Amino acid sequence: MLARSGPPVDVVPVRRDDDTAEVDVLLCDPVGHTVQIEEYLTLVAALTTAPVLVFTWSSSPSSVRRALAAGARGFLSKGASSGDLASAIETVARGGLMSPAASRRARTPKGVAELSAREAEVLDLICAGMSNLEIADQLFVSVNSVKTYVRQIYQKIGVSRRAQAVAWGLAHGF
Amino acid sequence: MLARSGPPVDVVPVRRDDDTAEVDVLLCDPVGHTVQIEEYLTLVAALTTAPVLVFTWSSSPSSVRRALAAGARGFLSKGASSGDLASAIETVARGGLMSPAASRRARTPKGVAELSAREAEVLDLICAGMSNLEIADQLFVSVNSVKTYVRQIYQKIGVSRRAQAVAWGLAHGF
DNA sequence: GCCAGTTTCACCCGAGAGGGTGAGGCATTC
DNA sequence: GAATGCCTCACCCTCTCGGGTGAAACTGGC
Numbered sequence: 206m207l208a209r210s211g212p213p214v215d216v217v218p219v220r221r222d223d224d225t226a227e228v229d230v231l232l233c234d235p236v237g238h239t240v241q242i243e244e245y246l247t248l249v250a251a252l253t254t255a256p257v258l259v260f261t262w263s264s265s266p267s268s269v270r271r272a273l274a275a276g277a278r279g280f281l282s283k284g285a286s287s288g289d290l291a292s293a294i295e296t297v298a299r300g301g302l303m304s305p306a307a308s309r310r311a312r313t314p315k316g317v318a319e320l321s322a323r324e325a326e327v328l329d330l331i332c333a334g335m336s337n338l339e340i341a342d343q344l345f346v347s348v349n350s351v352k353t354y355v356r357q358i359y360q361k362i363g364v365s366r367r368a369q370a371v372a373w374g375l376a377h378g379f
Numbered sequence: 380m381l382a383r384s385g386p387p388v389d390v391v392p393v394r395r396d397d398d399t400a401e402v403d404v405l406l407c408d409p410v411g412h413t414v415q416i417e418e419y420l421t422l423v424a425a426l427t428t429a430p431v432l433v434f435t436w437s438s439s440p441s442s443v444r445r446a447l448a449a450g451a452r453g454f455l456s457k458g459a460s461s462g463d464l465a466s467a468i469e470t471v472a473r474g475g476l477m478s479p480a481a482s483r484r485a486r487t488p489k490g491v492a493e494l495s496a497r498e499a500e501v502l503d504l505i506c507a508g509m510s511n512l513e514i515a516d517q518l519f520v521s522v523n524s525v526k527t528y529v530r531q532i533y534q535k536i537g538v539s540r541r542a543q544a545v546a547w548g549l550a551h552g553f
Numbered sequence: 554g555c556c557a558g559t560t561t562c563a564c565c566c567g568a569g570a571g572g573g574t575g576a577g578g579c580a581t582t583c
Numbered sequence: 584g585a586a587t588g589c590c591t592c593a594c595c596c597t598c599t600c601g602g603g604t605g606a607a608a609c610t611g612g613c
Binding site: 331332334335336364367370371 | 505507510538540543544546
């Protein structure tokens with residue numbers, strides 16, 4: 206995704222228990238932790254001296270507010286373009302603050318416009334091959350909630366089974 | 380797939396009831412018709428004056444023999460590279476005969492080496508979002524057979540559910 | 554002819570998915 | 584405050600899938 210952006214960006218996967226990685230900006234998706242986002246970001250910030258850029262599907266003003274208040278230097282929706290992501294990384298690496306107000310225009314990739322943040326999140330995990338129960342575990346919700354999202358997703362993207370949803374999702378940037 | 384090949388090739392979808400399409404080479408996958416491939420190819424040949432290039436997963440010598448005997452000007456495995464496909468189209472368009480002996484080296488794309496032709500065929504249809512029953516209908520076999528293939532595919536590519544198989548398949552050229 | 558691999562099929566059973574209905578709580582907007 | 588959309592959850596039921604077992608027929612190579 207970033208390979209086609211203008212500025213050169215090296216991506217280094219960082220895991221929770223990896224405290225030796227040197228990065229300029231830490232990209233962090235608090236999926237499953239949105240309820241206690243403050244605690245989560247405090248933990249994440251303790252792992253690195255690099256500024257933290259939250260990169261997740263949810264971009265509700267409440268999440269943004271709380272993430273920034275928790276010390277994140279930026280917040281960007283996964284629906285933003287790769288160019289926006291690259292420039293967000295640059296802004297944060299330079300010590301600036303990246304708020305979604307600057308990227309609100311480039312909101313979602315084409316075809317995802319009608320999915321809510323949560324629905325997009327669930328579709329992301331479906332495309333990763335996870336079962337409903339695994340997704341429920343990951344997001345700390347009931348499997349009934351996941352089934353509801355799955356139904357809504359299928360209606361919105363016009364499919365009727367999982368394989369079709371995966372194919373759709375992968376064709377649309379998930 | 381062909382967009383990245385050297386020679387320029389225009390692809391025109393041709394359906395069974397479309398007898399006005401002008402094409403130089405007719406690409407034809409007799410999926411589901413391998414038992415009566417002769418009859419099928421006779422029908423196909425009646426649709427066009429263009430040479431017929433069979434493009435399918437199965438590349439058993441028996442299928443090749445019978446397809447060429449039925450009038451096909453070429454036979455190419457779907458496992459072949461896009462370059463091979465493009466040059467096969469050129470060969471056939473020039474009036475040549477395209478037999479798999481020339482493309483046997485570039486047999487399957489990476490990662491599909493262990494799938495049989497039938498298994499690859501089934502995975503193709505899974506990636507198209509079809510259910511087991513639909514696949515069975517398409518291939519004129521029992522749904523029990525399809526389940527068996529699905530099991531074998533999952534074992535070979537190391538997945539345990541459909542969504543994972545779709546993602547794997549799409550990542551490997553299906 | 555023998556052997557291995559492939560194709561095909563059946564059956565059993567539990568797990569997972571999918572479609573439906575209904576409901577309450579929260580955040581945002583007017 | 585009311586309306587709307589979203590999130591969350593429950594429950595019902597059916598369908599599909601997935602893992603297992605077993606078996607027969609065919610093809611190609613040795």
